[in-house]
Amino acid sequence: MKEELKSTTEILIDKLESWWTLFIRNLPNIAVAIIVLLISYFASRFVFKTTLRLIKGRIQQKSVAKLIARVVSVVTVLLGLFLALSVMNLGDSISGLLAGAGISGIVIGLALQGTLSNTISGIVLSFRKNIRLGNWVETTGYAGEVIDIALNYLILKEADNNIVIIPNKTIMENPIKNYSLTTRMRVTVECGVGYESDLEKVEYITKEVITDSFEQIENAENVEFYFTEFGGSSINFLCRFWIDAENALEKLKAKSKAIKEIKKAFAAENINIPFPIRTLKLDNQTLNIAQTEKEAVEA
Template sequence: MELDALNNFWTLIYDKVNSWVESGIKLLPNMVVALIIAIVFAIIARIAGRLMSSVLHKMFESKQIADLLAAIFRVIVFIAGIFIALEFLGLTGTVTSLLAGAGIVGLAIGFAFQDMTENLIAGIAMGIRKPFQIDDVIEAEGVFGTVKAINLRNTLVETFFGQLEVIPNKILFRNIVTNYTHEGYRRIEIPVGISYADDIDEAAHLIESKLKEQDWIINKDDVNVFAEGFGDSSVNLLVWFWIDYPGEPGYMLARHRGVSLVHKTLAENNILIPFPIRTLDFGIKGGEKLNAMLQEQQKTSANQYDCEHSREKRDSVDRSNRDKSQ
């Protein structure tokens, strides 16, 4: 009985192995073809990745973004070859399971690293859109400075105070970014006030003429001086002119020269830049005016002086009379 059971066991194993060998022999050509397909797609992915990398390096300023996109493209091509090879072997269910598993894993990774993923996608989008480049002067979310590096997750900006600010790419992608370098020029605005006694048109003409003589100012026809309004002690003017940016002499030096030139021009032509003058008035809502208070104080002081003088005179007369009587 035991011998029959053992014979049945070995017979079952032999039949199973024999069926596997027969199936393997039948699938051997397909397996060879699938292997060749996988090798061919691996070679294609490698070549295509290099070509894509060279193209992306010309498109993007960031080397990291270009390398990442090239690597993603290379992996996609290779995975497509693997799926074709599996499909050629008749493993349709395996391909479907792999696709479903990849989707679930990708979804889980997306939720787990949501912030990182968002910065990464924003970095790639900005690399394509190119709102700014390295060495551009930008302003965003209170940070004002020069772009030093553009990475996949963040952008490095060196402020004009010498600090290095690390800004997540999603912040730059979501909010307004001002690029001062893109157009190649920049306007400088200088406010100045002149006295009410001076002529506005004459002051504007003098300032415009002097500014148009400067070589470092561009677009001479766009040099303008406008009356902004009436201040507490002056008529307020706005002086506008344009400079190359970035370039020489630089924004701060150009602004310094502009302020100095406006001040010198007005001083040479006897046009006053007034400073605030305040008059104290105590006459509001029942109070006394300052001049009335001063006059009252002067009268009081005069009366006190007269009283003291009269008293001293009487005392002197009394002393004189006592001396005579003695």
């Protein structure tokens, strides 16, 4: 028993001595590796600040800018770690780390597929010039002002002050209409006049009203006017014109103003805008059936 204990102790001491000898032998490499790690750490902080300063002008979203800068910083630290392991002749450890990182990346990618997709879409949206904070956009059935583009979602404020949160992946996969990319919008007004109206006069008055109501319309020739159909109780027409606007609210205000001014002008010229009229024809048999049903209900 004593001999076995002595043998075990000798083996342990020999092992510790071999480790100490290996440590002393590799002490210069360890010192260089520590210096490399320290340099990579301070370099990562410098890279983080520099990257953040460079991309802050192109990306308005602070969260996205910090994410990109942090990714670049982490890459710098990882490069320093691999260099340190190489200095210490730990090639097997580097291979193990790379293999583990690859497997971990696959597992994490499968588990967070939706989240990663939204995050990547948020980064892409941040670099796109056709959508910015303050733009009035319409997408996936919603229209409003872009008030934030976060890592995972885009936030719209609709005209009724409701907040809509849309995943970035949905924005990337669907068409988007940006009203703020152009400074002009076309307003369409539809109306109808009575059959007894002078159609030439109706067209003239409508064009003059629109021209006088909006300063950006230089003359009546810039106003489109078309009679569209013989309606049930009126002859309907379509009037279109362009205004200087960057969001749908300005377009809505212009349409409202045009409707009010057209109504005033038509009333002043005794031009009738008729109500919808429906004529019902009832024969004696229908009236008798209705009277019988009424008497049955009262009984």
